[in-house]
Amino acid sequence: TQLLEQSPQFLSIQEGENLTVYCNSSSVFSSLQWYRQEPGEGPVLLVTVVTGGEVKKLKRLTFQFGDARKDSSLHITAAQPGDTGLYLCAPPREDSNYQLIWGAGTKLIIKP
Amino acid sequence: NAGVTQTPKFQVLKTGQSMTLQCAQDMNHNSMYWYRQDPGMGLRLIYYSASEGTTDKGEVPNGYNVSRLNKREFSLRLESAAPSQTSVYFCASSRARVLYEQYFGPGTRLTVT
Numbered sequence: 001t002q003l004l005e006q007s008p009q010f011l012s013i014q015e016g017e018n019l020t021v022y023c024n025s026s027s028v029f030s031s032l033q034w035y036r037q038e039p040g041e042g043p044v045l046l047v048t049v050v051t052g053g054e055v056k057k058l059k060r061l062t063f064q065f066g067d068a069r070k071d072s073s074l075h076i077t078a079a080q081p082g083d084t085g086l087y088l089c090a091p092p093r094e095d096s097n098y099q100l101i102w103g104a105g106t107k108l109i110i111k112p
Numbered sequence: 113n114a115g116v117t118q119t120p121k122f123q124v125l126k127t128g129q130s131m132t133l134q135c136a137q138d139m140n141h142n143s144m145y146w147y148r149q150d151p152g153m154g155l156r157l158i159y160y161s162a163s164e165g166t167t168d169k170g171e172v173p174n175g176y177n178v179s180r181l182n183k184r185e186f187s188l189r190l191e192s193a194a195p196s197q198t199s200v201y202f203c204a205s206s207r208a209r210v211l212y213e214q215y216f217g218p219g220t221r222l223t224v225t
Contacts, residue, residue, distance in 0.1 A: 033213060042116075042202050042216030043155070088154070092212045098143055098162050099170065100212055102155040 003027075006089060006103035014111050016078055021106040023072045023089035032072050032091040033100070034063055043088055079110045113138050116217035118203050124223045125193045133188040133220050135203030143206045144186035145170075145214065146178060148199040155202070161186055193224045 005024045013019055023032070031050045035043035047056050049065035049072060056063045060083075062075040076083055086107050090100040116137045125131055137144065146158040157170030161180040175197060177189045186205075190197060200221050204214040 031212070040219075042204070042219050043214075045213055045215065048213060090212075098145075098160055098168075098206075098212070099157055100214065104152060104154040 004089065004091070004101050004103040006087075006106050008106060009104065010107045010109075012109040012111065013079060015080055018075070018077050019079055019108070020073055020075045021087055021108070023074075023103055025070050025091070027091075027094070028069050029091035030069070032065060032069075032089060034072070034074055035088045035090060037086040037088060037105070038084070043086075076108075079108075081110045081112050084108060084110050115139065116203055116205055116215055118201075118217035118220050120220060121218065122221050124225065125190075126225055127194060129193050129224075130189065130191050131193065131222075132190075133201055133203075133222075134185070135187065135217060136185045137203075137205040137215070138184065139205060139207070139215065140183070141205035141207050141215070142183070143208075144180065145204040145206075146176075146186070146188045147202045147204065148172065148197075149202060149219075150199050158188065158201075190222075193222075195224045198222060198224045 007022045033048045034046045037043040047063045052069045053067045054065045060077045064073050086105040088105045089103045093099040119134045142163045145160045147155045156172050159178040161167045164183045167178050179187045200219050202219050203217040206214045
């Protein structure tokens, strides 16, 4: 069974601060996606990482895939209220060509 | 392009009633999915359709049925609603197996009393 853990579960910080959230597993993944879900909306894909050690940047968001492809992190620089949301990581299931494993997410609140 | 659309947005049912949740995508995607999302549990896959004409069970299929009506549309039916089916339901679609990237609709908030 592939298990996925996201930490922290909840984070509330002031605008302008930096933060990092994590996605960890004991399994090796071929790739991993990060989504953001705003209240009352469906998840929206932010990025897909594929190569071990890969770093991708999306404005103030930096995503990293672990060297061993078992974990990933999302770092936000100078957080803004618009970054508020539920951040979900999702690698593909090893026993299915079409299914993703979904973490429970990190609920992030950025206070103005 | 509208992307993925879902109807209705909200629904209240009594125990034992039936209903169908509708989903349509205009991105010419091959695969479509139905998820439910409950607090603290993440997204759980109910059913998926890898391509037009095929459907398969996900993690939590009991109490649900699906129909892939055509390439665009994928519906989810609750035959006899139960309070345990109170949840937010999301439809998603993806272009191909490569990278598995999924695009979600806005969700249907269902309450069963």
